[in-house]
Amino acid sequence: MKILVINSGSSSIKFQLLQLPEESLLCKGMADRIGANNSQLTYKTETEQIQETLTLNNHQKGLQKIAELLLDPKVGVIQDKSEIVAVGHRVVQGGSLFSETTLINDRVKQEIQAFADLAPLHNPPNYAGIIVAEQLFPEAQQVAVFDTAFHQSIPEVANQYALPKKLYTEHGIQVYGFHGVSHQYVSQQAIQYLGLKQSKIITLHLGNGCSMTAVKDGQSIDHSMGFTPTNGLIMGSRSGDIDQGIIFHLVDKLGYTLDEVNNLINKQSGLLGLTGYRDLRDIETQAGQGNRDCQLAIEMSAYRIKKYIGAYTAAMNGLDAIVFTAGIGENSQLMRASVCANLDYFGIKLDKEKNKQKTEDIQDISTADSAVKVLVIPTKEELQIARQAYQLLQSS
Numbered sequence: 001m002k003i004l005v006i007n008s009g010s011s012s013i014k015f016q017l018l019q020l021p022e023e024s025l026l027c028k029g030m031a032d033r034i035g036a037n038n039s040q041l042t043y044k045t046e047t048e049q050i051q052e053t054l055t056l057n058n059h060q061k062g063l064q065k066i067a068e069l070l071l072d073p074k075v076g077v078i079q080d081k082s083e084i085v086a087v088g089h090r091v092v093q094g095g096s097l098f099s100e101t102t103l104i105n106d107r108v109k110q111e112i113q114a115f116a117d118l119a120p121l122h123n124p125p126n127y128a129g130i131i132v133a134e135q136l137f138p139e140a141q142q143v144a145v146f147d148t149a150f151h152q153s154i155p156e157v158a159n160q161y162a163l164p165k166k167l168y169t170e171h172g173i174q175v176y177g178f179h180g181v182s183h184q185y186v187s188q189q190a191i192q193y194l195g196l197k198q199s200k201i202i203t204l205h206l207g208n209g210c211s212m213t214a215v216k217d218g219q220s221i222d223h224s225m226g227f228t229p230t231n232g233l234i235m236g237s238r239s240g241d242i243d244q245g246i247i248f249h250l251v252d253k254l255g256y257t258l259d260e261v262n263n264l265i266n267k268q269s270g271l272l273g274l275t276g277y278r279d280l281r282d283i284e285t286q287a288g289q290g291n292r293d294c295q296l297a298i299e300m301s302a303y304r305i306k307k308y309i310g311a312y313t314a315a316m317n318g319l320d321a322i323v324f325t326a327g328i329g330e331n332s333q334l335m336r337a338s339v340c341a342n343l344d345y346f347g348i349k350l351d352k353e354k355n356k357q358k359t360e361d362i363q364d365i366s367t368a369d370s371a372v373k374v375l376v377i378p379t380k381e382e383l384q385i386a387r388q389a390y391q392l393l394q395s396s
């Protein structure tokens with residue numbers, strides 16, 4: 001069964017076409033800078049690679065162009081659109097309604113639109129991707145895989161804020177959590193790799209956005225992002241945890257508008273705010289050359305992660321493994337080493353040599369006598385979405 005996976009963002013559509021159950025990748029790519037006159041289209045199969053600059057006015061044009069490439073006599077991988085049995089859509093916010101992957105119908109579309117209030121930057125482009133895919137692939141089943149779904153298992157003790165109760169019961173103000181597709185995939189991989197029946201795992205998704213999940217027996221029981229993705233770890237340009245009193249100080253004393261505060265916390269803070277650089281590679285280079293702000297930003301990021309490791313180990317009353325994934329987690333040996341340093345009290349011991357090696361596979365980078373395993377697992381969110389869509393179609 002061929003499944004097209006679509007991750008539709010505000011100005012980009014990432015896609016992969018996968019063959020299930022073999023889990024082979026037929027092609028992948030991205031339409032980027034949609035809406036600009038220098039949109040970029042990349043498309044890659046096992047043998048072909050295309051990179052084009054063109055004008056893609058909207059998501060409709062972007063996905064249409066992708067469909068043309070899929071069908072292209074020279075570089076395409078299908079002869080007819082009907083070969084695509086399902087389109088799996090990543091949807092960021094499914095509120096409390098969706099704890100599982102769901103076939104998309106009119107009601108589901110309405111709900112996704114309604115949840116735009118909770119995820120104004122993400123759900124509208126996710127929704128646009130669904131509408132366009134329905135038009136372009138009318139014979140395919142459309143399936144929604146929600147980033148919040150994995151975190152629906154977080155118990156009340158961890159998913160509520162200590163605010164007046166009616167904000168929770170009437171207005172849905174609670175922890176929803178994000179990056180669920182990634183946390184679920186890597187935790188499943190870790191459980192399988194370690195052959196655990198009962199498990200206590202902490203997954204660290206460290207990319208531009210960063211989040212951590214406490215995963216007990218395969219279920220998310222706590223998570224560092226909350227009502228929005230702003231909470232928790234220090235990220236590329238998001239602050240993560242701050243004292244909320246700062247917001248009132250910014251507005252009352254320093255004259256910021258609410259929009260400016262929002263922009264400050266989400267787009268100008270984190271690594272960018274601390275150093276002037278958003279990309280950890282630049283920060284590591286600068287730190288190596290003695291830039292103190294960059295050195296401190298790495299120390300602060302690792303320190304914040306350590307605090308969450310402590311909290312989640314307490315929440316689970318133990319720990320079998322921690323898993324690093326995403327751009328930083330998979331690639332930055334410095335960040336992994338900084339996080340794992342001086343955690344031997346918790347049974348975490350990093351093997352310095354193994355930490356330097358890089359593979360595409362699961363890698364155990366802890367010492368043989370480390371009570372807690374430290375794993376690097378490349379995240380495969382598209383594969384996870386395709387798997388979930390496949391399982392849903394098989395069972396329905």
Ligand code: ADP
Pocket residue numbers: 206207208209236278279280281284326327328331332333
């Ligand atoms: P996104 O959250 O946008 O999907 P990624 O998971 O691709 O992001 O992670 C992007 C981040 O990964 C970059 O900002 C960069 O800081 C970091 N990164 C990628 N490669 C390396 C590397 N070799 N060393 C350090 N950091 C890296």
